[in-house]
Amino acid sequence: MTTIKNIVVAGGTHGNERTGVALVQKWMENPGCYNTLCPSANVQLVYGNPEAMRLNRRYRDHDLNRAFSQVCLDSTADVDQYEFRRARELNKLFGPKGANTKTDLLLDVHNTGSNMGLCLILSARDPFTMKASAVLTQEFEDTWIYYQPEERSVSPYFGTVAKADVCIEIGPQQHGTLNASIFERSEKLVQRYLELTEEWNRGQLQTRAPIKVDVYTQLRDLGYPKAWAGAPIAAMIHPDLDGHDYCELKKGDKLFRTFDGKDILYEGEADGSTSVWPIFINEPAYYEKDIAMSLTVKTEEMW
Ligand SMILES: [Zn+2]
Structure with missing residues (x-):
């Protein structure tokens, strides 16, 4: 520019x-x-x-x-x-x-x-x-x-x-x-x-001079667990994850908790990658959009 x-x-x-x-x-x-x-x-x-x-x-x-x-x-x-x-x-x-x-x-x-x-x-x-x-x-x-x-x-x-x-x-x-x-x-x-x-x-x-920055790049939005598309949400953000935006979430980490107390774990990405960095965790305005969080990938860059 x-x-x-x-x-x-x-x-x-x-x-x-x-x-x-x-x-x-x-x-x-x-x-x-x-x-x-x-x-x-x-x-x-x-x-x-x-x-x-x-x-x-x-x-x-x-x-x-x-x-x-x-x-x-x-x-x-x-x-x-x-x-x-x-x-x-x-x-x-x-x-x-x-x-x-x-x-x-x-x-x-x-x-x-x-x-x-x-x-x-x-x-x-x-x-x-x-x-x-x-x-x-x-x-x-x-x-x-x-x-x-x-x-x-x-x-x-x-x-x-x-x-x-x-x-x-x-x-x-x-x-x-x-x-x-x-x-x-x-x-x-x-x-x-x-x-x-x-x-x-x-x-x-x-x-x-160039500055070293962590860049969180949008990967995909993640919806709430549901019995079927259009059903009410069937689980909540896991208490271990809530509030931990920008923290690494690894395959096997706790993601959601059902109303009867069962943990739902993060299963990794379809391409085989096993880590993501969630943001917008539990954003109230996104309940209507069926977004529980946005998953990003973190990279280090010089800007
Ligand atoms: Zn806004």
Whole structure:
């Protein structure tokens, strides 16, 4: 990426993930919190889903952060669903998604109920977001890099209307609530992204020495055990695993526990690999999506 001219900072893409909502609210009322950090770029603030924020719910009719694939944006169906209309509106304001988008960088602030610290989700191997995120893993405790590669036009996430994006997932925080220390750390993190953008635009960030990072790359989502597809869930996250995001899970380790106390073990992957690193363990918003956790593979890289 060359110069970053237009940046969008978003909160409330999920209406009950209140760190981003509070951050955008505070910055709208106090522009001094952000408008001097990256003088070489234009920084805009936006509430992703105001209607869901009002309801203090993730969404009203449909998950907004699953409505930004090109197919969804082009569709003329679903006009009665608020979030599909809102996605098209946001795409018009900050996109259009694709090579001619107005937005160079989108920072979308989310929360998770999982024990994921400051999780920086990269959807592409973009040189700025890689370098800046690597720097932030050195500056902030409990900061992690999750790489979720996806073809951009197919990806349903808001961030993908921009040329580059970071989805910042902060937890553990109960949805619908705020946590002061999480808020303060998140604000500092987003402010640092803006300062590092300024460093990038001056050509300085690029010259920093490579940084060793652990990269957690999406492998697959894992659903809850069920008697048949569509049945109610038949087991819970195992207590030995709950809260242990980013920890290695080996074949034979405890994965779920049934309601009558039986352990269900991890059996390894179909390709014969025997270790994964689960994240989003027990995320409350994913019960409806039948995701018990996301399985990743950990690698060490120089960024
Ligand atoms: Zn979210």
